[in-house]
Amino acid sequence: MSRWTTSTERFFTALRVSVIPLALALSACGPAHVQVEGEFPTPLMEPLPLKLGVWYADEFRNHEFHDEAKAPGDSDWVVTTGQAQVNMWDTLLQGMFTEVVHLESEPGTAPSQIDLDGVLIPSVDELQYAIPTHTSIKVYEIWMRYRFKLVSPAGEPIGEWTMASYGKTPTAFLQSDEAAVNFAAVMALRDAGANFATSFTDVPVLQPWLQSRGIVAAKPIAAP
Amino acid sequence: MKGLWRTCALTCLAFAVTGCVTSTVDEMVFNEPTEGIGEASVVILGRRHASDYDTEPEFIRCVGNYIQARDDSVTVIGELEFLNSLYPWFEPRTAPLRPVDLEKLLEHKPVMDKAAELKIEYMIWIDGNTVRTDAAGSLACAIGPGGGGCFGFNTWSNDANYEATIWDFTDRAEVGRMNTTATGQSYMPALVVPIPIIAPVQGTACDSLAEQLLAYLSSEY
Structure with missing residues (x-):
């Protein structure tokens, strides 16, 4: 019994001496990884009477943001938004339009589904983040710029x-940087949905297309 | 008997290790519902338009829970539940900033139907936050194969400032404003083990503001 106790004590001493400092050292290395996860509500609005196709490129479906540490005390960041982007846009578009069809190939590269009014192709142009150690302001922030292309089922551009x-x-209190960045990203995605849903019918390049489908009335030309 | 002593000791310890907080409340209200709000409901929302701070979601929850716990006839709709039910109309980008903006929002039939379903009578917007201001002292901790410990002394103060604006949802009018400020000093002496003596600044601000809102909304207060 005493022999077992001695060997157990030795084991735990060795553990304390070697493994714990090693674990602490390793925990300070490696990038901070955030897999953005959140729930996104269906928009509360009358659906627009349009049959819209949507095409998510692989780059969008697997969107990841990498940022290398700029100061010695900082860590690298990897923010994966792809799955959350697809979840949010699927929920939003299905609530915004009477019918949404997911395309399996890029418009214009395969036999097209001609009964669609148009095909939306979203992409993330840029993503920036800020955490309190960067800005000395006690908020975590995520900023994104999206680029949307609306094309015909055959792939001809309608608007961008x-x-x-x-x-x-x-x-x-007790919130990790990763959890806070995730929450800020979810807020940014919700904001993207809110912005898209409330401004879609006002996008200038889409006006002729929206007018041709009776979604918005043609504006009278002002007298000179 | 032993249990009683333990309870007394824990209570005394809890009081002893809590820092002091000073709180003040100002209010200006009119059209108070003297009979209470009946079967209607109230929604409490945080303002999140400022670039350098955000009204904390836990503060909004705290105010709602305080009101609900003291008068269960007042139905308080949870902030997230409300934001999700009326998405995308109450996000920071799209939320109405003035009561008259509600008029335009309610032109959307689904929004009007949802508001009627939720029986919203009052919409309360809370704007503010709690910040750490002065901090002083130093505290160092060390860990080695034989164990670890801390030594030193830290002190800091927290300031909370929140303003609640009450909108009458039916009349589309502002019917009151309440403001609360709270300040407290916290301490952390450490002799091997750190002993936090935390001033509950945000909690005090929450209680003060919620008490005033309760007095406005409830017929029993």
Whole structure:
């Protein structure tokens, strides 16, 4: 019994001496990884009477943001938003339009589904983040710029425009940087959905297309 | 008997290790519902328009829970539940900033139907935050094969400032404003083990503001 106790004590001493400092040292290395996860509500609005196709490129489906540490005390960051992007846009578009069809190939590269009114292709142009150690402000922030292309089922361009979204969350007791960045990203995605849903029918490049489908009335030309 | 002593000791310890907080409340209200709000409901929302701070979601929850716990006839709709039910109309980008903006929002039939379903009578917007201001002292901790410990002394103060604006949802009018400020000093002496003596600044601000809102909304207060 005493022999077992002695060997157990030795084992735990060795553990304390070697493994714990090693674990602490390793925990300080490696990038901070955030897999953005959140729930996104269906928009509360009358659906627009359009049959819209949507095409998510692989780059969008697997969207990841990498940022290398700029100061010695900082860590690298990897923020994966792809799955959350697809979840949010699927929920939003299905609530915004009477029918949404997911395309399996890029418009214009395969036999097209001609009964669609148009095909939306979203992409993330840019993503920036800020954490309190960067800004000395006690909020975590995510900023994104989207680029949207609306094309015909055959792939001919109808319109292209950009849209910004922003999300932030305050610091909270016992909240890790990763959890806060995730929350800020969810807020940015919600903001993107809100911006898209409330401004879609006002996008200038889409006006002729929206008018041709009776979604918005043609504006009278002002007298000179 | 032993249990009683333990309870007394824990209570005394809890009081002893809590820092002091000073709180003040100002209010200006009119059209108070003297009979209470009946079967209607109230929603409490945080303002999140400022670039350098955010009204903390836990503060909004705290105010709602305080009101609900003291008068269960007042139905308080949870902030997230409300934001999700009326998405995307109450996000920071799209939320109405003035009561008259509600008029335009309610032109959307699904929004009007949802508001009627939720029986919203009052919409309360809370704007503010709690910040750490002065901090002083130093505290060092060390860990080695034989164990670890801390030594030193830290002190800091927290300031909370929140303003609640009450909108009458039916009349689309502002019917009151309440403001609360709270300040407290916290301490952390450490002799091997750190002993946090935390001033509950945000909690005091929450209680003060919620008490005033309760007095406005409830017929029993």
